[in-house]
Amino acid sequence: MMRNFLVLLIAITSLIACDSKQVIGEYKTLPNVWKKGDTISFSFKSPDTIKKYDLFLNIRNNNEYEFSNLFLIVNLTAPNNNQTIDTLEYQMTTPSGEWLGTGFSEIKENKLWYKNAIQFNQEGDYTLSIEHAIRKNGNINGVEQLKGITEIGYRIEKNKSE
Numbered sequence: 001m002m003r004n005f006l007v008l009l010i011a012i013t014s015l016i017a018c019d020s021k022q023v024i025g026e027y028k029t030l031p032n033v034w035k036k037g038d039t040i041s042f043s044f045k046s047p048d049t050i051k052k053y054d055l056f057l058n059i060r061n062n063n064e065y066e067f068s069n070l071f072l073i074v075n076l077t078a079p080n081n082n083q084t085i086d087t088l089e090y091q092m093t094t095p096s097g098e099w100l101g102t103g104f105s106e107i108k109e110n111k112l113w114y115k116n117a118i119q120f121n122q123e124g125d126y127t128l129s130i131e132h133a134i135r136k137n138g139n140i141n142g143v144e145q146l147k148g149i150t151e152i153g154y155r156i157e158k159n160k161s162e
Helices: 002-018
Strands: 022-029 033-035 040-045 053-061 069-077 083-091 108-118 125-132 145-147 149-158
Touching: 022 040, 022 053, 040 149, 053 069, 083 108, 125 149
Parallel strands: none
Antiparallel strands: 022 149, 033 145, 040 125, 053 108, 053 149, 069 083, 069 125
C-alpha cells in the first residue's frame, strides 16, 4: 500500500516538473451549454515585456459536442486598450470522426495554437476574451446553445527561441 502511494507520488511529481514551459495558465468551467454571445474572459499580467511567448487556447469537450470543428472569436486587449480580434477555426475530429486531443475518458483536451512568438511589450493587465461562432451548414444564424464544451482555458509558454 505504501509502495503504491510512493509510486503515485513520484509519477505526479514528475508530470508537474516536466511542464517547465508554462508561464501562466487558467481554466474556466462552462455551464451545460455555451450560449451564443456569452464571452469567457481571462485577465493576466504581462509576464515580461522583452521575452517572446507562445499563447494557446485549451478546450475540453465531451461527446455532446456535435461538430467536427470549432470557430472562435478571440479578443486580446492590451493594457493601453489596443485590441487584436481574430476569428479562428480549429479541427476537433479526424476525417473519420474520431476526437482529436488527449484524454482517456469521454473528456478530450485540445491545446490549440493562438499566437506564436508574441511579445507582451506593455506592462499591466491583458484581457483575453473568447466566444464561439459556431453555425450549422446552410444556416445564417449561429448556434444559440452550444453543447459539449466543458472548459476553456489559456496557456502562455516560453517561446522555444528564448
